[in-house]
Amino acid sequence: MPTSFRHVKRITTEPNSIFYTLLKLPDNTFIGFGRKNCPARILKKVLLNDTLDIIEDKNETFRGEDPRSFYFNDKMYVIDNYFNDMYLIEHDTTAPQKFTKIHMSGKNLSFIPHNGKLYFMHYINPFVLYTCNVDTGICEKVPV
Secondary structure, three states: OOOOOOOOOOOOOOOOOOOEEEEEEEOOEEEEEEEOOOOOEEEEEEEEOOOOOOOEEEEEEEEOOOOOOOEEOOOOEEOOOOOOOEEEEEEEOOOOOOEOOOOOOOOOOOOOEOOOOEEEEEEEOEEEEEOOOOOOOOOOOOOO
16 A cells, blocks of 8 residues: 655654654644753653643653653553653653663664564564563564
């Protein structure tokens, strides 16, 4: 199926905050995670409506850099993509966040949930694929 991208709108975020990742929530609003201030290793969370206007910014922050967010096994995760010190952050609005160290070198991993497993590409050329255990952070190379 062909996919295309188009500009929807510019989201007005606080000055110096960058690199937002958005997840759609069941009520058709969005949750966004971004760096609060570059170069600080601090992430912030905002809520957006269905037209991508920020409707809630309580200035909630936690440790992290260059986030990517995704759902896996009905839970929301955010990645702290700091160089050689990455963490999976289980984001739950009703409990403290759970940080799990990813036992892998590198930076800017993008996770792909598929058939009950969590994958990421560590290298594109040569292609190197891993799975990651969200409870332990242990990663295993997948033969490709």
